[in-house]
Every structure is written in structure tokens, then in C-alpha cells.
Amino acid sequence: xxxxxxxxxxxxxxxxxxxxxxxxxxxxxxxxxxxxxxxxxxxxxxxxxxxxxxxxxxxxxxxxxxxxxxxxxxxxxxxxxxxxxxxxxxxxxxxxxxxxxxxxxxxxxxxxxxxxxxxxxxxxxxxxxxxxxxxxxxxxxxxxxxxxxxxxxxxxxxxxxxxxxxxxxxxxxxxxxxxxxxxxxxxxxxxxxxxxxxxxxxxxxxxxxxxxxxxxxxxxxxxxxxxxxxxx
Amino acid sequence: xxxxxxxxxxxxxxxxxxxxxxxxxxxxxxxxxxxxxxxxxxxxxxxxxxxxxxxxxxxxxxxxxxxxxxxxxxxxxxxxxxxxxxxxxxxxxxxxxxxxxxxxxxxxxxxxxxxxxxxxxxxxxxxxxxxxxxxxxxxxxxxxxxxxxxxxxxxxxxxxxxxxxxxxxxxxxxxxxxxxxxxxxxxxxxxxxxxxxxxxxxxxxxxxxxxxxxxxxxxxxxxxxxxxxxxxxxxxxxxxxxxxxxxxxxxxxxxxxxxxxxxxxxxxxxxxxxxxxxxxxxxxxxxxxxxxxxxxxxxxxxxxxxxxxxxxxxxxxxxxxxxxxxxxxxxxxxxxxxxxxxxxxxxxxxxxxxxxxxxxxxxxxxxxxxxxxxxxxxxxxxxxxxxxxxxxxxxxxxxxxxxxxxxxxxxxxxxxxxxxxxxxxxxxxxxxxxxxxxxxxxxxxxxxxxxxxxxxxxxxxxxxxxxxxxxxxxxxxxxxxxxxxxxxxxxxxxxxxxxxxxxxxxxxxxxxxxxxxxxxxxxxxxxxxxxxxxxxxxxxxxxxxxxxxxxxxxxxxxxxxxxxxxxxxxxxxxxxxxxxxxxxxxxxxxxxxxxxxxxxxxxxxxxxxxxxxxxxxxxxxxxxxxxxxxxxxxxxxxxxxxxxxxxxxxxxxxxxxxxxxxxxxxxxxxxxxxxxxxxxxxxxxxxxxxxxxxxxxxxxxxxxxxxxxxxxxxxxxxxxxxxxxxxxxxxxxxxxxxxxxxxxxxxxxx
Numbered sequence: 001x002x003x004x005x006x007x008x009x010x011x012x013x014x015x016x017x018x019x020x021x022x023x024x025x026x027x028x029x030x031x032x033x034x035x036x037x038x039x040x041x042x043x044x045x046x047x048x049x050x051x052x053x054x055x056x057x058x059x060x061x062x063x064x065x066x067x068x069x070x071x072x073x074x075x076x077x078x079x080x081x082x083x084x085x086x087x088x089x090x091x092x093x094x095x096x097x098x099x100x101x102x103x104x105x106x107x108x109x110x111x112x113x114x115x116x117x118x119x120x121x122x123x124x125x126x127x128x129x130x131x132x133x134x135x136x137x138x139x140x141x142x143x144x145x146x147x148x149x150x151x152x153x154x155x156x157x158x159x160x161x162x163x164x165x166x167x168x169x170x171x172x173x174x175x176x177x178x179x180x181x182x183x184x185x186x187x188x189x190x191x192x193x194x195x196x197x198x199x200x201x202x203x204x205x206x207x208x209x210x211x212x213x214x215x216x217x218x219x220x221x222x223x224x225x226x227x228x229x230x231x232x
Numbered sequence: 233x234x235x236x237x238x239x240x241x242x243x244x245x246x247x248x249x250x251x252x253x254x255x256x257x258x259x260x261x262x263x264x265x266x267x268x269x270x271x272x273x274x275x276x277x278x279x280x281x282x283x284x285x286x287x288x289x290x291x292x293x294x295x296x297x298x299x300x301x302x303x304x305x306x307x308x309x310x311x312x313x314x315x316x317x318x319x320x321x322x323x324x325x326x327x328x329x330x331x332x333x334x335x336x337x338x339x340x341x342x343x344x345x346x347x348x349x350x351x352x353x354x355x356x357x358x359x360x361x362x363x364x365x366x367x368x369x370x371x372x373x374x375x376x377x378x379x380x381x382x383x384x385x386x387x388x389x390x391x392x393x394x395x396x397x398x399x400x401x402x403x404x405x406x407x408x409x410x411x412x413x414x415x416x417x418x419x420x421x422x423x424x425x426x427x428x429x430x431x432x433x434x435x436x437x438x439x440x441x442x443x444x445x446x447x448x449x450x451x452x453x454x455x456x457x458x459x460x461x462x463x464x465x466x467x468x469x470x471x472x473x474x475x476x477x478x479x480x481x482x483x484x485x486x487x488x489x490x491x492x493x494x495x496x497x498x499x500x501x502x503x504x505x506x507x508x509x510x511x512x513x514x515x516x517x518x519x520x521x522x523x524x525x526x527x528x529x530x531x532x533x534x535x536x537x538x539x540x541x542x543x544x545x546x547x548x549x550x551x552x553x554x555x556x557x558x559x560x561x562x563x564x565x566x567x568x569x570x571x572x573x574x575x576x577x578x579x580x581x582x583x584x585x586x587x588x589x590x591x592x593x594x595x596x597x598x599x600x601x602x603x604x605x606x607x608x609x610x611x612x613x614x615x616x617x618x619x620x621x622x623x624x625x626x627x628x629x630x631x632x633x634x635x636x637x638x639x640x641x642x643x644x645x646x647x648x649x650x651x652x653x654x655x656x657x658x659x660x661x662x663x664x665x666x667x668x669x670x671x672x673x674x675x676x677x678x679x680x681x682x683x684x685x686x687x688x689x690x691x692x693x694x695x696x697x698x699x700x701x702x703x704x705x706x707x708x709x710x711x712x713x714x715x716x717x718x719x720x721x722x723x724x725x726x727x728x729x730x731x732x733x734x735x736x737x738x739x740x741x742x743x744x745x746x747x748x749x750x751x752x753x754x755x756x757x758x759x760x761x762x763x764x765x766x767x768x769x770x771x772x773x774x775x776x777x778x779x780x781x782x783x784x785x786x787x788x789x790x791x792x793x794x795x796x797x798x799x800x801x802x803x804x805x806x807x808x809x810x811x812x813x814x815x816x817x818x819x820x821x822x823x824x825x826x827x828x829x830x831x832x833x834x835x836x837x838x839x840x841x842x843x844x845x846x847x848x849x850x851x852x853x854x855x856x857x858x859x860x861x862x863x864x865x866x867x868x869x870x871x872x873x874x875x876x877x878x879x880x881x882x883x884x885x886x887x888x889x890x891x892x893x894x895x896x897x898x899x900x901x902x903x904x905x906x907x908x909x910x911x912x913x914x915x916x917x918x919x920x921x922x923x924x925x926x927x928x929x930x931x932x933x934x935x936x937x938x939x940x941x942x943x944x945x946x947x948x949x950x951x952x953x954x955x956x957x958x959x960x961x962x963x964x965x966x967x968x969x970x971x972x973x974x975x976x977x978x979x980x981x982x
Contacts, residue, residue, distance in 0.1 A: 050615055055525070079530050086528070097520075107527075
């Protein structure tokens with residue numbers, strides 16, 4: 001599903017302390033693309049991700065995803081928008097501690113009319129043997145796999161990943177990125193990854209670079225490499 | 233597909249088993265005591281109402297000095313009033329000290345239910361009130377002597393006009409040991425000396441739809457008709473004013489609402505405790521909530537999710553509470569009624585009202601309070617939850633603290649951080665302390681009351697006469713009853729006018745010499761909030777006249793709500809002969825012909841009956857005392873544990889910084905300790921006020937006045953129990969704090 005960001009502005013604060021954190025963002029991400037959003041801290045990339053994700057609202061502009069537009073959506077409609085179109089993956093997993101791996105994934109399957117087959121997904125995630133374990137019994141990488149499975153199970157058209165490898169070591173990070181790549185190949189979701197890690201851009205179909213609330217670079221990567229081949 | 237979050241409900245309860253179990257225990261206990269109480273109350277109420285109709289309870293009674301002439305009976309026929317010659321003889325020294333009224337067989341009114349045995353069939357058989365018989369260990373088949381005649385007990389019964397055993401209608405409390413009623417057959421009654429017979433008549437209006445006003449007017453006409461027919465009327469009493477009939481009905485009518493209010497207060501506290509626990513869980517799970525909301529869970533779904541542990545515990549507690557209420561607890565409550573009142577056998581019936589109060593109300597209260605608080609917590613955006621920024625609106629200003637030591641400022645910050653928890657703890661401490669105060673304070677309060685009566689009663693014997701008769705050593709007194717309307721209690725209060733001698737050797741205060749002036753007793757002054765200089769209007773309902781008096785002084789005479797004046801003045805006021813009297817008081821036992829004697833009271837009769845009250849409440853007071861300590865402990869445990877859990881991470885940080893377990897714990901535990909100790913101490917005067925207000929409302933229900941009094945040790949005891957309970961709980965927490973690992977602080981955290 002195509003994602004279109006139309007002239008998005010966002011301000012924080014009031015009066016003299018008012019700061020414009022997004023200064024008219026315009027861009028388009030094609031259906032099935034892996035898009036990497038890069039930028040230093042404070043550049044506005046997380047704010048943009050939150051606006052796309054419908055957990056923050058733009059002060060001007062809107063997000064078009066398929067036939068839906070976030071402009072003028074109320075709280076209920078935004079919840080429905082997230083429920084129908086989006087999957088979220090966070091840096092710190094945010095798994096429910098007293099549910100097993102499988103149950104954590106079921107939490108989102110419940111929200112979908114046509115969820116993916118859970119056992120199949122668990123196998124794709126490499127978590128089938130761990131399905132009855134609690135999050136505290138898993139490594140960081142396994143927990144992030146579980147978080148990805150949870151976001152993916154409702155087969156969202158757009159998967160938003162906020163620093164998905166930020167809390168992981170080098171090899172585990174590569175495992176997670178490889179998993180994202182595999183998922184994209186298998187389920188054809190549009191994936192937006194926000195990261196500090198410049199190396200990840202090499203696996204993307206599209207790269208957006210932000211600075212001071214603006215997109216300073218937006219280009220298609222003609223020859224993306226496999227996540228397994230990434231180095232940093 | 234079932235929502236997988238459902239599985240968390242049981243796990244959440246299991247993980248916090250201690251806290252939820254504590255609440256469950258309190259809630260189930262409240263519901264099971266409330267349910268048993270309400271069901272017994274409603275079943276007893278139904279039984280009582282049935283008895284009124286099936287056993288033809290009287291609408292009133294009166295006594296005549298002689299038998300009623302036939303002409304006087306016409307009034308009753310013409311006005312469709314049923315009349316029963318309910319004659320009795322009085323035994324004043326049954327088993328040395330008990331008073332028993334032996335009635336002639338009843339035919340129409342005030343019939344009875346037989347508990348055991350059968351009605352008297354011949355002249356030597358008698359039935360006794362079941363409660364009185366139980367209290368004196370008299371069984372069917374035993375022989376007893378009453379007024380010089382020997383009878384065999386053929387049965388034990390409950391009489392419709394004696395559901396409560398008040399020896400005198402003026403008495404403050406029932407006397408289930410010292411007073412009883414019995415009934416013999418017509419032939420049996422013939423055995424008594426005619427001079428001993430009291431001509432007691434009961435009446436009942438055939439038309440059961442008469443209004444109170446119509447009943448009152450008919451009763452007034454009845455008195456006029458009796459007087460006009462030459463009857464010497466005494467003690468005219470409507471059923472509403474007859475404590476033997478109305479006390480139980482009124483008592484039950486007041487017990488119910490009091491219990492309801494008590495239940496609702498406790499339920500609201502529990503609802504807030506739940507809200508604190510849920511609020512704590514929400515803070516702990518902020519990022520999970522943010523994630524779920526970001527993934528598409530609605531706010532309503534989240535509210536429902538976090539409401540369910542509360543709802544589940546409440547519903548299970550309601551079910552368990554009701555089952556226990558209907559099985560285990562019914563018997564004690566029934567026996568409490570049976571040991572205090574002379575009721576027919578109570579058939580337990582399902583009460584929709586009890587069900588609504590003890591089952592539906594707890595669920596509704598929990599849902600309303602928790603939904604409001606959950607909505608309030610979950611109103612924040614998913615992003616705020618993800619950022620763990622759970623403050624609404626602008627950042628609150630930092631409270632500036634005085635220049636205290638670091639430790640003191642730290643503890644004040646902990647108290648400010650947990651103010652809601654501590655506020656609920658404060659309310660819990662207040663209510664538990666109030667219960668405890670009631671449990672341990674009622675005994676000394678009644679002792680003090682009895683002591684006051686004993687100290688201020690100036691004579692040893694009091695003889696109420698049917699007709700004036702002199703006896704050597706007895707001082708003449710004229711007694712007369714009137715009533716005054718109390719706006720505060722919204723009812724007529726009965727006042728005894730005492731006409732005493734000018735130079736009385738018993739009453740050392742100077743009665744007023746003027747008709748319109750009076751000295752009132754201290755209980756009357758306190759109950760009606762009167763003082764010297766005030767005016768009071770009394771109504772003589774027999775003659776429908778009103779009298780206004782100016783109060784000149786308040787005197788120490790604690791056994792009655794009364795007005796003192798010179799006997800001559802009182803007689804003049806009432807239009808009676810200046811020398812008239814109807815009572816003798818004395819320090820020696822007098823010899824008076826029984827034909828003249830209506831009532832005879834000794835000092836121990838007057839003050840002794842109060843002891844019964846303590847016997848009646850003994851079990852309830854023990855339950856109050858124990859349950860208050862349990863509530864103290866559980867509330868303290870749950871709420872103080874919540875504070876520790878909320879700060880476990882920071883306690884762990886403190887340990888990493890170099891504080892030892894004791895120091896780290898003391899930062900948080902001492903803050904709680906200071907709050908608990910301050911709460912216990914601040915609550916004492918508030919509980920004092922609360923108990924005073926409670927006693928004030930009880931005073932409105934009873935005929936007399938019990939002054940509020942609590943000895944200092946009660947306050948010390950409550951403080952010691954409250955603080956002691958905290959230290960017991962604290963010892964558990966000290967161990968818990970020691971177990972918090974330092975690794976908690978070093979884990980990867982957002």
C-alpha cells in the first residue's frame with residue numbers, strides 16, 4: 001500500500017519557546033518498499049514516524065495510506081487506522097511480561113479479521129521452539145523477533161520500526177534486519193525503519209535523510225544489498 | 233478468537249496474590265456479614281409483619297382501676313374497634329428478682345406462636361415467653377410458682393404484644409433476665425386473687441386502612457368516652473409508643489439503613505484501594521499500554537482489560553460472601569435476634585433487597601469508581617504511555633521544601649509522590665479506628681452512664697401507686713408524663729414531670745415555686761440541647777393541652793428526662809388536688825397494700841437493666857473490634873506494599889549508590905511510618921467527633937439519653953493498636969526491601 005506524506009508540519013511549545021520540529025515534509029513510499037529514515041537526534045525522524053503511525057497528529061498536512069487520510073481523523077478513527085493498516089516495532093520490545101511468546105503475538109492477531117497463521121509465523125521468526133516461554137526467558141534478539149511477530153501477525157500494510165536494533169549487539173542486529181528483509185519478501189509489507197545506523201541504508205529500497213525537520217535527501221537505492229552482507 | 237489479554241487477568245491476580253487476597257478477604261467478609269444481616273433482617277421483618285396480621289397485634293392498650301362497665305364497651309362496638317380483656321396479675325419476685333406478668337387466656341388479640349409444647353388446657357398449665365424461659369432454664373414440663381399458685385409449663389411461646397421485653401415503657405433497654413410474660417387458661421386465671429388483677433385492655437381497629445391521624449382521633453375519643461363512662465383510666469398507650477411492640481420494628485428499621493451506610497463506606501474504600509492497585513499496574517505497564525494502543529487497541533478495550541481483575545475479585549467475593557452469608561453466618565444472626573427478642577420462628581427468605589445491596593451494589597460501586605479512574609488514567613495518548621510520561625497537562629510545579637536535612641526532604645518527597653495511597657490509608661485508618669472505638673468504647677461508656685445514674689439517684693425504692701396511699705418513711709411525689717416535639721430527632725420525646733416536696737429530703741435542688749418555671753434534669757438538657765433561661769413547651773396528649781415552662785436550672789438526676797417542680801405547683805397546673813400524689817420514694821422498703829401498687833422499683837432495677845445492653849451487644853462488639861484490626865492490617869499491608877513496589881527500582885538504585893539495605897529501606901519505609909503514625913494520631917480527634925455523632929444519632933432512637941464519654945485509655949489503646957499494626961506490617965516490608973536486588977537498577981531500561 002502506498003504511503004504519501006503531504007506537507008506535514010509539527011510544532012512544539014507555545015509563544016517564544018515554540019519550535020517547528022517538522023517543516024513541511026513531503027514524500028511518497030511505494031507499496032512493498034523498505035524505506036530507511038536516517039538522521040541525527042532531534043532531526044524529527046521519530047516525530048514523523050509517530051505522525052505516520054497515528055500516535056501523534058500533524059499541525060498541518062496529512063498522511064495518505066491507501067484510501068485513508070489522517071487529516072481530521074478523531075481519536076477513534078486514528079485507533080481504527082492503526083488497527084487496520086499499521087504494525088509497530090520499538091527499540092525496547094515492550095512485550096507483555098506475563099504472556100508467553102505465542103500469546104504476545106496473539107494479542108495482535110486478535111485485532112485482525114485475517115491474521116497470519118501464528119505457528120507459521122513463529123517458524124519464520126525462529127521462535128517456534130520458544131513459543132511457550134515468557135519474554136523474561138528470551139534473549140534480547142528473541143524478544144525483538146517476538147515484537148516483530150506481534151506487529152506482523154495482523155498482516156499490516158505498513159510496518160513501522162523505531163530503532164529496531166538500537167538495543168541489540170552487532171550479530172543480533174543483523175539477524176533482526178535479515179528477518180525484516182525476509183518478511184518483506186514473504187508478505188510484501190511496506191516497511192519504514194527509523195535508525196541512527198547509517199549502514200542500514202544499504203538494504204533499503206528508499207532512503208530518506210532528515211536534518212532540522214526537513215528531508216534533505218530522498219532517493220531510491222537501485223542496488224540494495226542483503227542484510228546479511230551489511231557491515232558497520 | 234478469544235482475546236489473549238484475558239489470560240493476563242488470572243496471571244495478574246496470581247502475581248499479586250497477596251494484595252488481591254487481602255482485598256478479597258475484606259470484601260468477602262463485608263459481603264458475608266452484610267448479606268447475613270440483611271437476609272435475617274428482612275426475614276425477621278416479614279415474620280413480624282405476618283405476626284401483626286395473623287396474631288392480631290393490638291393497636292393500643294390501657295388500664296382501668298376497675299373492670300370496664302358494659303356501657304363503656306358500646307363505644308368500641310360503634311366504632312368497629314376490637315376489644316380484648318387482657319387482664320394480668322404481677323409476680324414481682326419470681327426466682328427472687330424477676331417480674332412476670334401472667335395473662336389470662338387471649339381470645340381475639342395479641343395471640344401467640346408456640347415454639348415448643350402446647351397451649352394451657354387446664355387450670356394448672358401455663359405457657360411462658362420462650363426467651364424468658366430460656367434465660368431461666370425453664371423447660372416444658374417444669375413446675376413454677378407465680379403469685380402463690382403452682383403451674384406446670386405446658387409450652388414456650390412468642391406473644392404478639394411482647395416482641396421486646398421492656399419491664400417498663402420508660403426503660404432505656406430491654407430486660408430479658410428480669411422481666412417475662414406468661415399466660416394461663418381461663419380456669420387457671422380464676423386461681424388468682426381478684427385484688428391482684430390489673431384491668432388491662434387491648435384494642436385493635438377493624439379497619440386496617442385508617443390513617444395515623446384517624447387512629448389518633450379515635451384513640452382520643454376512646455379516652456374521652458372511657459372517662460365519661462366513669463372509668464378511672466391509667467396508662468393509655470398506643471402500639472407506636474409501646475416499646476414492647478414498636479421497639480423491634482423501629483430497631484430493625486434503623487439497623488438496616490445504618491448497616492447499608494456502613495457497607496457503602498467500606499465498599500467505596502475498597503474500590504479506591506483497587507483503583508490504587510490498578511493505577512500502579514498502569515504506571516508499571518505504561519510502555520505496554522502505549523504499544524497496545526499504538527497497535528490498534530482502543531481505550532475502551534484497555535479500560536475493560538484493566539477493570540477485569542477488580543471485577544473478577546468483586547464478583548467472586550460477592551458469590552463467596554453470599555454463600556457464607558446464607559449458610560455459616562445466618563445462625564449467629566438469627567440467634568442474636570432470638571436471644572434479644574421474642575419473635576416467632578423466623579423463616580429465612582431470599583431477599584432481593586439484600587441481594588441488591590450485597591451483590592449488585594459492590595459490583596456497581598467497583599465498576600463506577602474504577603471506570604472513572606481508569607478513564608482518567610488512560611485518557612493519555614499512546615505516545616505519552618510509550619514515553620512513560622503519565623502526567624496530564626502541564627508539568628506540575630515542584631513543591632518547595634523548607635531547608636531540612638536531605639533525609640527529611642527525601643521522605644517528604646516520597647509522601648508527596650504517594651499522596652493518593654496515603655490519603656486512602658488515612659480514610660481506612662479513620663474508619664477502622666472508629667470501629668475499634670465503638671468496639672472497645674461502648675462498655676466504658678455504658679458503665680459511666682450507669683455510674684452517673686447510681687450517683688445521682690437520691691432514693692433506694694420507688695413505688696408507683698394506683699391510688700394515693702401513705703406509708704411511713706415514704707416521701708410523696710407526683711409524677712406525670714407529657715411530651716415535647718424534638719425537631720432534631722423529628723419525634724415526640726416523653727418527659728416525666730416530677731412534683732416533689734418543697735423541703736424534700738431526697739431532692740436537694742430547689743424546685744421552682746412558679747407554675748411556669750421548672751428545673752430540668754441534665755439528660756433532658758443534653759438531649760434537647762436546653763439550658764437555663766430557655767423555654768420548653770410540653771404537650772399533655774390526654775387532654776390535648778400545651779404548657780410552656782421557663783427553665784431556671786439544670787439538675788443532676790440522670791435516670792430520666794424530667795422536669796422538677798413543687799408537688800403543689802404541679803397539681804395546680806394539672807387541675808388536681810394540691811395534696812395529690814401517685815408515687816412514694818424512700819430509702820427503706822415500705823409496706824404498701826398491693827392493691828394500691830402499680831409498680832415497684834429498687835435502685836438495682838433502675839440501674840441494672842443497662843447491663844443487659846452490654847450482654848446483647850457483646851458478640852457484635854467483639855466482631856467490630858476484631859474486624860477493625862483485620863481491616864487495619866490488610867489496608868496497611870496493601871497500600872504500603874504498593875508504595876514499596878512503586879519505588880523498588882529506586883531502592884535498588886540507592887543500594888547501587890552505596891546505601892545499605894536498611895538505609896535504602898528506611899528512606900521509603902520511614903516515610904510510610906511517619907504518615908501512618910501521624911494519620912493514627914490525627915484521626916483520634918476525628919474519630920472522637922465521629923463517635924460523638926454516632927452516639928447522638930443513637931440517642932435519637934432511644935427514649936433516654938446516654939451521655940458521650942470515653943476514658944483516656946480508649947484513645948491510647950486505639951493509637952497503640954494502629955501503630956502496632958503498622959510495625960507488624962513493616963517487619964514484612966523490611967524483609968521485602970532487603971530482597972530487592974541491585975541488578976534491577978542495572979538492567980537495560982528506556
